[in-house]
Amino acid sequence: MNEQVVKRVVIAGGGTAGWVAAAALVKQLGPLIDITLVESDEIGTVGVGESTIPTSRSFHELLGINEQAFMRATQATFKLGIAFENWGQIGDRYIHSFGEIGTRSTWMADFHHFWLEAREQGFGGSLADYCFELQASEAGKFAKAEGLPINYAYHLDATLYARFLRGLAEPAGVKRVEGKIARVLQHPETGFITALVLESGVNIEGDLFLDCTGFRALLIEKTLQTGYEDWTRYLATNSAFAVQTRSVGPAIPLTRAIAHEAGWRWRIPLQHRVGNGIVFCSEFMSDEDARAKLLNDIDGDPLIEPRLIRYQTGARRKVWNKNCVALGLASGFIEPLESTSIHLVKVAVTRLIQEFPFGGCHEAIANRFNDQSRHEIEGIRDFITLHYHLTQRDDSPFWDRCRTMEIPDSLAQRMALFRDDAHAYQDGNDLFRVDSWVQVLLGQGLAPTSYHRLAKMMDPDELRTALGTLKANIDKGVARMPSHQEFLAQYCPAGDP
Template sequence: MHSPLKKIIILGGGSSGWMTAAALGKILKNHPCEIQVIESEDIGTVGVGEATIPQILLFNDLIGLDEDTFIKRTKGTFKLGIQFKDWRKVGHSYYHAFGEVGKNMEGVHFYHYWLKMRQQGKAAPLDEYTLSSLACNEKRFMRPFDAGNSPLSNIAYAFHFDAGLYAKFLRESAEGHGVVRTEGKVSQVTQHPNGDIRSLILENGEEHQADFFIDCSGFRALLIEQTLKAGYEDWHHWLPCDRAVAAPSALTEEPWPFTRAAAQQAGWQWRIPLQHRVGNGHVYSSEFMSDHDAERTLRENIDGELLADPRLIKFVTGKRNKFWHKNCLAVGLAGGFMEPLESTSLHLVQVAISKFFSFFPFQTPTQSDIDEYNAQMDFEFTRIRDFLILHYHVTEREDTPFWRYCKNMSIPDTLQEKIDQFKANGRINRFNNELFNDLSWFEVMYGQGLRPEGYNALADIFPDDELAKRLEGIQRVVRKSVDYMPSHAEFIANTCPAKP
């Protein structure tokens, strides 16, 4: 008979630790398994994961968070997409918008019809058919509601929030489901003869044993790497940015419903508006820019007054060779790091947790389950990796050594195959339910300047005149829908304003 897990220790708090604790506490509330979080207030967290993607709504629903309360408590705002400024070339910008683009017809994606008509000069810019893009431009927002076939029925959105406040909010949720928090720093990790982790010994001498351990210790990876030597796959040659300097600033205008990613000489800078401040960070490659110049670039491109001194963060983009090794699971930065270009950090925490539930073990995990979990997480990371590389590699910029390197570097075969297929006929195949769907790939490929030679042959099923009228009709409906939406600031003020 298999013995159930009796105790799980999560090492580390922050967003990843408390997301894990909140989910385990909720799902295992009727399971005889103790959940303990060991963290130290003396150990800081990276805490820059303030932008998300729509999948986080599923996580918040899983743990039972009320959305308005969540926004109020985290001083959050809403997000309809990401604006990429100066990536294709200086002076050019585009949106990777959430949700629908146009309307699919007769089983063919809208963008194929649009490509056909655009190549003939008979279609407006893509934004004119995309509710989220227009709403971003005009700083409008609302949640979806039942409006029939209107785009207002299918508004996809995510959030910006204060990561520290989010962790605190999640901690309350977790402790409400019986999760126990212990303050302390780990001084020693003991192991069983077979290499499994046995216990964590704290600096005050306390020893805490468990059947299973989840490493949320961040870049330190105290358990999965320092103890179990799981190994790390470095993707620096494809994603050369390895540092970020971050600082909050005062609001100078009403918050936008989008994240801005503005390309710089050796990387890019994020701008994330919250209700009480703006989050800023300059991600860059230390091979192409000094720390001093990086901080100067950050300061020069911030509108409001700095609220704190800039903080330097060093990282290596890549992933753990084994996310689950023996009786230890790595979640968050302990498992790998993907720069926040597409706001995937917290999503990867969410994926790690959900897949862990799919393979939730007894006291003695099955190796085949561990191997399959690792394979699935490897797939998640590598497909996101390819999507991030796309932004750097497909560009017209050659104005700095950094951009010349990115444009001319070799890329993974999996990404090259996607690019070649798109160039030929505009087709994009979403493989095995990878995170970013065909619309996301299309928006970024086209936005970065990639132009296909053709389109799906089925786009010819409508005569050109009829197709032109259909596109004009879609454009009118999208425009009317955006006009119906209140401003982002007005929506927040009426539904979920944070306390001053």
């Protein structure tokens, strides 16, 4: 690959991916590189992406972001997990919480094995009883205090978030250029990108180009023709309508994911409004029906016309190709069921900073980056596929297809391990923890046939007391917390946007 040192970084696109990259690069490497970001107000951004996962917090720490200022600026609320409704069967509901379930500090087997033993003996209640964050979210409560460990993420306004990050990046030295990219110039021999040519005729030259142009993928695909691996066979939805509504009640610290006959719909409560959307598979539901269903099922008055977004689930064959690194929607897309897309942008940017190609875009560094990115997105693909495949729903052709489809071997192995022995695991770089897998596997209705017998070595009374104490402490802690809405009002009141 190219020996040219990398000094000039050009970011094409100013959606969440572009501004996340700009803010992080300038914060961490500012004096070492020049950063220019090109965006087009006329094209705009995808305008969705409002539910996050807890890794956002560590990323914000990296950027030195003050949480209260960020939450005020983006009308953010706290998120403790996702409530899945109608997924295993119509009428079912479970929560995938960000919290730890039970305790595992002294036990050799994961907590849920002890719970399964208790259930065998006729007590133990629901696994959900042993998760503090889950119980707090059910009660609509939230608090942050010294000595109160609580794992959470945010719901935020996507447009305001990009604006907030821009407010950090520009004063720190990122140069923003407004304009439409008309052409991309390449080196005649190496094929490396040398410049973006704007419609105005301005040339923006660079050494490293970040493709943050969203689904258009102007650099990584339209120019470099990198290729895309389609995963529609596992994740069949390909369309969404998004609409914002006026809030009609207090914000709950949960994203709601409500399954319907050909996909699902989301509800994301912010301070000033609610984000709603319907995700569907166009093979099984028409645009008109999806739009009507969304408008019929929302609670408050719509603030905008529903917007249709089409997508193809899958991953770019390489996210780093020559001197171009694709981030965000340009790099691939797994539908938003577990709110993982912005997370993927953040880990990719963090990795880019850690592995920054100061000495040139060499093959080894690109290969490593591509391998790591592939591992991450495949792990997420498997986890999301689990929600669709592990269902008893047989009320529509869509669910019949999901239930009977072929799944990746990696996922089939995980399901077999849980079904046979109640084991779940988190490999080295896996995003989802054991507790996440357990909550979704059980929540979708997979009852293990066996489990670890370590719990049998515990005296039944001791087990009963231990579980009872855990639950009582959680209940006591939750009872003392203010409501989520009260906490927001004193912690980060946003006022008018």
